Amino acid sequence: xxxxxxxGLLLIPLGLGWLAVWWLMPTGKQRPRILGGLAALAxxxxxxxxxxxxxxxxxxxxxxxxxAAAAVISAGLMITDPNPVYSALxxxxxxxxxxxxxxLNSAPFLAASTIIVYAGAIIVTFLFVIMLAHQSGTTSSxxxxxxxxxxxxxxxxxxxxxxxFTLQEWGHIDGKSTNEHAEPGQFISVPEGIHPNPLSQAxxxxxxxxxxxxxxxxxxxxxxxxxxxxxxxxxxxxxxxAIAIAPRKSQGTL
Amino acid sequence: xxxxxxxxxxxxxxxLFVLGMIGFLTRRNLILIMLSAELMLHxxxxxxxxxxxxxxxxxxxxxxxxxxxxxxxxxxLALSLILSLYQRRKSLDVFLWGKLGEDDLPVFTSTPVPPxxxxxxxxxxxxxxxxxxxMPKTQSxxxxxx
Numbered sequence: 266x267x268x269x270x271x272x273g274l275l276l277i278p279l280g281l282g283w284l285a286v287w288w289l290m291p292t293g294k295q296r297p298r299i300l301g302g303l304a305a306l307a308x309x310x311x312x313x314x315x316x317x318x319x320x321x322x323x324x325x326x327x328x329x330x331x332x333a334a335a336a337v338i339s340a341g342l343m344i345t346d347p348n349p350v351y352s353a354l355x356x357x358x359x360x361x362x363x364x365x366x367x368x369l370n371s372a373p374f375l376a377a378s379t380i381i382v383y384a385g386a387i388i389v390t391f392l393f394v395i396m397l398a399h400q401s402g403t404t405s406s407x408x409x410x411x412x413x414x415x416x417x418x419x420x421x422x423x424x425x426x427x428x429x430f431t432l433q434e435w436g437h438i439d440g441k442s443t444n445e446h447a448e449p450g451q452f453i454s455v456p457e458g459i460h461p462n463p464l465s466q467a468x469x470x471x472x473x474x475x476x477x478x479x480x481x482x483x484x485x486x487x488x489x490x491x492x493x494x495x496x497x498x499x500x501x502x503x504x505x506x507a508i509a510i511a512p513r514k515s516q517g518t519l
Numbered sequence: 520x521x522x523x524x525x526x527x528x529x530x531x532x533x534x535l536f537v538l539g540m541i542g543f544l545t546r547r548n549l550i551l552i553m554l555s556a557e558l559m560l561h562x563x564x565x566x567x568x569x570x571x572x573x574x575x576x577x578x579x580x581x582x583x584x585x586x587x588x589x590x591x592x593x594x595x596l597a598l599s600l601i602l603s604l605y606q607r608r609k610s611l612d613v614f615l616w617g618k619l620g621e622d623d624l625p626v627f628t629s630t631p632v633p634p635x636x637x638x639x640x641x642x643x644x645x646x647x648x649x650x651x652x653x654m655p656k657t658q659s660x661x662x663x664x665x
Binding site for chain 2: 286290312329330333336337340341343344349352353356359360363366367370371372374375378379382383386389390393394397405407408410411412413414417418420421422424425428429432476480481483484485488489492496499500503504506507508510511512
């Protein structure tokens with residue numbers, strides 16, 4: 266019962282979210298989408314109330330909640346829109362909101378590169394959707410018959426509930442942490458005997474400087490040089506694979 | 520930098536991940552399945568940058584750059600795969616690929632095979648040389664292999 270009092274309140278937005286996603290899933294029948302939208306709004310508002318009221322920097326908190334709500338709402342609309350073109354557009358909005366969150370996390374370089382990469386990806390995907398899915402001009406029948414919408418969203422929201430409960434538990438475990446010399450926010454102690462690369466030991470006094478190119482570059486090409494080379498190799502192999510897989514012109518285009 | 524900010528960001532990341540998972544599981548459009556996977560990657564990236572800021576070191580952001588790299592690889596490969604799949608069935612429906620057998624092959628029935636028509640020698644009109652000598656014996660071992 267104690268568990269119920271502590272965590273039971275989380276079940277309401279989770280259930281509402283499940284209902285909303287299930288209701289908004291595209292079907293052949295005409296459902297009033299406003300009901301699902303209201304349920305989703307209620308779930309989001311309850312979640313926001315449950316997240317502790319922001320302390321301190323008001324502008325930052327407002328911006329955070331704005332971007333977060335934009336990301337979550339756009340994501341929900343993306344997976345529930347029957348029209349794949351609109352889905353691609355909603356995904357672009359999700360990407361922009363996530364980039365806003367990156368900027369709030371003092372990662373401006375990351376935000377810029379994400380926008381550049383995903384802008385290209387989104388435009389290409391968008392062209393693909395228009396080229397492939399909209400040759401007939403009507404919404405295809407398979408868009409209106411999602412696979413097991415109720416069960417899939419139920420399972421996914423159970424996963425979300427597990428994550429949120431874990432998060433709540435973690436927020437309450439002061440003093441029970443296995444980390445003996447924990448900093449206030451550190452719940453995993455740095456293992457002994459691991460000496461970081463001296464290249465990455467750039468002083469990060471100013472938290473705004475974490476995402477700066479200097480610190481990022483020192484860490485990438487200092488600590489993670491091997492991983493960077495591996496990532497480059499993976500990119501090359503993916504390019505070769507994409508060229509090999511894509512249909513030839515001799516096989517006829519589309 | 521406060522714990523509140525971290526927890527909120529983790530909640531947002533988890534929500535995006537779960538929404539992407541729902542899209543991945545339920546949608547039947549191949550392109551939307553790929554986009555849903557990208558949505559899950561976005562959720563993970565938010566978590567990584569949140570922890571990066573929380574701990575005050577750039578490791579999380581470096582990981583996010585790697586996530587971005589892998590996402591680009593995945594998008595390229597997935598789009599070329601989708602294109603070649605589309606070329607075969609002329610549809611983006613993933614259900615068309617639910618069965619690994621080939622539909623256009625005839626169903627196997629155990630009717631006896633009709634005897635093959637006798638091969639007519641096209642050179643029957645031409646004069647023939649009488650075969651000289653014996654046929655060489657074939658080795659049974661090689662025949663069994665081939």
